[in-house]
Amino acid sequence: xxxxxIQEQIVNEFSLFEDWMDKYNYLIEMGKEVPRIDERYKxxxxxxxxxxxxVWLHAENRDGKIYFTADSDAVITKGLVNLxxxxxxxxSPEAILExxxxxxERIGLKEHLSPTxxxxxxxxxKQMKLYAQVYKLKQDN
Amino acid sequence: MNGLNISELNELRQQFxxxxxxxxxxxxxxxxxxxxxxxxxxxxxxxxxxxxxxxCNIHRGVHYLSQVATAAFEAVRANVAGFxxxxxxxxxxxxxxxxxxxxxxxxxxxxxxxxxxxSVLVTGMEHHxxxxxxxxxxxxxxxxxxxxxxxxxxxxxxxxxxxxxxxKPKLVAITHISNxxxxxxxxxxxxxxxxxxxxxxxxxxxxxxxxxxVDVQDLDCDFFAFSGHKMYGPMGVGVxxxxxxxxxxxxxxxxxxxMVDQVSLQETTFNQLPFKFEAGTPNVAGxxxxxxxxxxxxxxxxxxxxxxxxxxxxxxxxxxQSVQGIRFIGNANNRAGVISFIVDGTHPTDIGILVDKMGxxxxxxxxxxxxVMTRFDVPGTVxxxxxLYNTAEEVEVFVSxxxxxxxxxx
Ligand SMILES: Cc1ncc(COP(=O)(O)O)c(C=O)c1O
Numbered sequence: 001x002x003x004x005x006i007q008e009q010i011v012n013e014f015s016l017f018e019d020w021m022d023k024y025n026y027l028i029e030m031g032k033e034v035p036r037i038d039e040r041y042k043x044x045x046x047x048x049x050x051x052x053x054x055v056w057l058h059a060e061n062r063d064g065k066i067y068f069t070a071d072s073d074a075v076i077t078k079g080l081v082n083l084x085x086x087x088x089x090x091x092s093p094e095a096i097l098e099x100x101x102x103x104x105e106r107i108g109l110k111e112h113l114s115p116t117x118x119x120x121x122x123x124x125x126k127q128m129k130l131y132a133q134v135y136k137l138k139q140d141n
Numbered sequence: 142m143n144g145l146n147i148s149e150l151n152e153l154r155q156q157f158x159x160x161x162x163x164x165x166x167x168x169x170x171x172x173x174x175x176x177x178x179x180x181x182x183x184x185x186x187x188x189x190x191x192x193x194x195x196x197c198n199i200h201r202g203v204h205y206l207s208q209v210a211t212a213a214f215e216a217v218r219a220n221v222a223g224f225x226x227x228x229x230x231x232x233x234x235x236x237x238x239x240x241x242x243x244x245x246x247x248x249x250x251x252x253x254x255x256x257x258x259x260s261v262l263v264t265g266m267e268h269h270x271x272x273x274x275x276x277x278x279x280x281x282x283x284x285x286x287x288x289x290x291x292x293x294x295x296x297x298x299x300x301x302x303x304x305x306x307x308x309k310p311k312l313v314a315i316t317h318i319s320n321x322x323x324x325x326x327x328x329x330x331x332x333x334x335x336x337x338x339x340x341x342x343x344x345x346x347x348x349x350x351x352x353x354x355v356d357v358q359d360l361d362c363d364f365f366a367f368s369g370h371k372m373y374g375p376m377g378v379g380v381x382x383x384x385x386x387x388x389x390x391x392x393x394x395x396x397x398x399x400m401v402d403q404v405s406l407q408e409t410t411f412n413q414l415p416f417k418f419e420a421g422t423p424n425v426a427g428x429x430x431x432x433x434x435x436x437x438x439x440x441x442x443x444x445x446x447x448x449x450x451x452x453x454x455x456x457x458x459x460x461x462q463s464v465q466g467i468r469f470i471g472n473a474n475n476r477a478g479v480i481s482f483i484v485d486g487t488h489p490t491d492i493g494i495l496v497d498k499m500g501x502x503x504x505x506x507x508x509x510x511x512x513v514m515t516r517f518d519v520p521g522t523v524x525x526x527x528x529l530y531n532t533a534e535e536v537e538v539f540v541s542x543x544x545x546x547x548x549x550x551x
Contacts, residue, residue, distance in 0.1 A: 020165065020498050021498075021549070024494075024495060024498065024549065025549060028491075028549060028550060052490045052505065052506050052521070053488050053490045053491075053520070054520070073488055073520060074488035074490045074491050075487070075488065075491050075550060076490070076491045076494050076495075077488075077490065077491075
């Protein structure tokens with residue numbers, strides 16, 4: 001599936017939730033099953049700055065595609081990062097760089113997008129795109 | 142003295158327009174008052190009135206408006222002096238907040254009192270605003286920062302404090318009330334101990350002035366700093382109180398207009414107190430709003446407010462006990478309306494996000510007191526802090542919201 005298709009799928013899933021509690025319960029569930037980052041990457045180098053809770057993000061390039069793993073000490077944050085991994089992981093740097101993120105607004109998690117320091121979603125997206133940028137540059141060279 | 146009765150409380154709440162709104166379709170329960178309080182209508186009106194009909198630069202013009210504005214501004218200085226019972230209006234310096242007040246003091250003392258080989262004594266519960274200025278001053282001037290550590294309850298041991306005083310620090314800088322733990326420090330005793338060693342004391346009063354009667358002469362502190370926005374006044378205005386004997390000797394911190402007397406291209410003589418420390422055009426609207434906030438506090442009565450907030454605190458602590466795995470961070474015997482806690486197996490941010498969805502505004506994180514979080518080995522806490530307009534029903538809503546959040550998370 002393309003990034004766009006995955007995003008549509010997530011929007012459809014979220015449209016089934018009746019209220020905020022269902023939505024957050026789902027995020028919490030997802031937070032409990034993040035593809036765990038290898039312990040050796042849980043270092044300060046992999047910390048995303050700008051989050052109130054700690055979020056570690058690692059990226060790997062295999063066959064021209066980027067794969068993300070992450071962890072956080074807060075479960076909702078973990079759910080959010082997992083959502084992003086589901087969208088972005090396993091795609092080419094170009095596709096990641098081109099993708100927009102309006103699905104977050106469409107699933108009603110807009111409050112996590114405000115560029116304030118306590119909301120890490122913006123920083124996570126930025127960091128994922130930064131990894132894509134780096135791998136793209138490496139490829140081009 | 143009793144707290145506020147229901148009708149008084151309702152009447153007071155009516156004066157705060159921001160309280161009467163819904164967030165995510167639920168009535169707002171605002172419990173982030175240690176960060177900033179909401180503003181009563183009379184404060185908002187005062188600011189509007191200034192910009193609508195009195196706006197003018199002060200201390201400079203001979204024209205009518207300038208004189209009106211100057212008189213109003215200086216009347217607030219006297220009002221502030223009365224509010225904290227300073228001996229003289231000249232001892233009141235307007236700043237943009239506690240942070241600037243402390244930086245002013247640190248900046249001035251850096252070239253005057255605290256030099257190489259000297260030390261400054263703080264506690265382990267200081268807000269970054271009363272820690273980093275001293276830490277950085279000490280770094281620059283090759284001085285030493287001494288820290289009175291906290292015990293498990295979040296109190297400073299007076300014995301250790303006394304021992305540190307023997308090292309003859311040049312200044313003691315301590316918070317009156319901890320914004321992260323709620324601890325009320327025995328500042329009067331600490332000031333007496335410091336003075337017995339001829340050491341001046343700064344009290345960070347950011348969390349105290351709106352919750353208890355402060356009398357700087359009774360405390361005998363040498364300096365006292367606070368912010369308007371945490372006492373129902375506007376943002377961008379605060380106060381540094383200093384004893385005249387200190388302020389007279391201290392060099393200015395910032396330079397510019399207002400604070401000078403005679404200026405030639407080579408030399409400048411400085412204005413007298415308090416103007417020596419007020420460089421540039423001040424926040425006139427903010428100061429006038431602060432004056433209105435003080436009137437409001439005086440009318441309501443700080444003793445009543447303190448009592449009311451204490452009742453809310455006791456109720457919240459009692460009710461929160463029912464939350465499984467809750468751990469209070471800060472259990473001082475003498476504490477103000479601030480509750481910090483974590484819940485085993487959850488992260489404070491998760492709780493903050495979920496109770497927010499239920500209309501409850503609390504603070505999560507380190508509360509600008511990272512060393513406190515390190516001391517208690519927590520990533521941060523959930524903090525609820527009360528103001529005069531909070532109600533027992535709001536405490537109930539808050540506690541149920543926490544319970545619900547914890548159920549969702551575990
Ligand atoms: C104890 C204490 N000191 C200082 C400050 C800083 O105040 P301001 O940000 O208004 O300068 C605060 C504000 O959170 C505080 O709680």
